Amino acid sequence: xxxxxxxxxxxxxxxxxxxxxxxxxxxxxxxxxxxxxxxxxxxxxxxxxxxxxxxxxxxxxxxxxxxxxxxxxxxxxxxxxxxxxxxxxxxxxxxxxxxxxxxxxxxxxxxxxxxxxxxxxxxxxxxxxxxxxxxxxxxxxxxxxxxxxxxxxxxxxxxxxxxxxxxxxxxxxxxxxxxxxxxxxxxx
Numbered sequence: 001x002x003x004x005x006x007x008x009x010x011x012x013x014x015x016x017x018x019x020x021x022x023x024x025x026x027x028x029x030x031x032x033x034x035x036x037x038x039x040x041x042x043x044x045x046x047x048x049x050x051x052x053x054x055x056x057x058x059x060x061x062x063x064x065x066x067x068x069x070x071x072x073x074x075x076x077x078x079x080x081x082x083x084x085x086x087x088x089x090x091x092x093x094x095x096x097x098x099x100x101x102x103x104x105x106x107x108x109x110x111x112x113x114x115x116x117x118x119x120x121x122x123x124x125x126x127x128x129x130x131x132x133x134x135x136x137x138x139x140x141x142x143x144x145x146x147x148x149x150x151x152x153x154x155x156x157x158x159x160x161x162x163x164x165x166x167x168x169x170x171x172x173x174x175x176x177x178x179x180x181x182x183x184x185x186x187x188x
Contacts, residue, residue, distance in 0.1 A: 045174070046081045046175075047174070048081035048174050049076045049077030050076065050174070051073075051076045052074075052161045052178045052179070054069060054070070055183070056069050056070070059185055060186045061150070061185065061188070063151060063152050066146050067145050069094060069157070070141075070142050071140060071141045072138050072140050073133075073138060075133040075135055080133065080134045080135065081133055081173070082131065082171055082174065083131055083133050084129055085130070085139070086141035087141075088143055089119060089120050090122055092141075092162065094143060094159050095113075095158050096113040096150060096155045096157055097156040097157075098153060098156075099111075113149070115148065116147055116149055117147035124166070124168040126167070126168050150187045154186050156184060157183045159179075160180070161180070162178075163177075
C-alpha cells in the first residue's frame with residue numbers, strides 16, 4: 001500500500017464496510033404495510049357517469065381580491081357509485097391558467113398559476129373517505145382563491161376531480177379523472 005496514504009486506507013475501509021453490509025445485511029422486498037398499501041386493500045372499481053362543475057363567486061375581481069369557488073360533483077349515470085369525498089389536494093386540484101404570448105421568444109400557450117399555500121401530506125384513504133352517490137345526487141365543496149396570486153389579466157379557471165388506486169379502501173369505488181367546465185376570470 002505504498003503511496004496510498006491514510007486517506008486511501010480510510011477510503012478502502014469505508015468501501016469494504018459498505019460492500020460487506022450490502023452482502024450480509026438483512027434485505028427484504030416486502031412492503032411496509034403501515035406506510036405502503038398492500039394487496040389486502042384492493043377493491044373492485046366502479047364505472048359511472050359523473051359531471052363536475054365549477055362556479056366562481058365572481059368572474060370580475062380586483063387584483064388581490066379573494067373570492068369563493070363552488071364545486072359540484074354529480075352522478076349523471078343510472079347506477080349508485082362510491083366516490084372520494086371532495087377534498088382539495090386529495091380528490092381535486094383547482095387550476096388558474098393564464099395565456100402567454102411572447103413572439104420574440106416563440107412562446108405561446110397557457111401557463112398555470114403557482115399554488116402558494118402549503119401542500120398537504122396525506123395518509124392513504126380508507127372506506128370512511130367514500131361517499132355513496134345515487135343517480136342525480138351531488139356532493140359540493142367550497143374553496144377560496146387565497147392560494148393563488150392573481151395579477152391583472154384574464155385567467156381560465158378549471159378544476160380536475162381525480163381518484164387513484166393504491167389506497168386502503170376495500171369497498172368498490174369510481175376510478176378516473178374528470179375535468180370541470182372552464183370559467184374566465186378577469187382581474188382588474
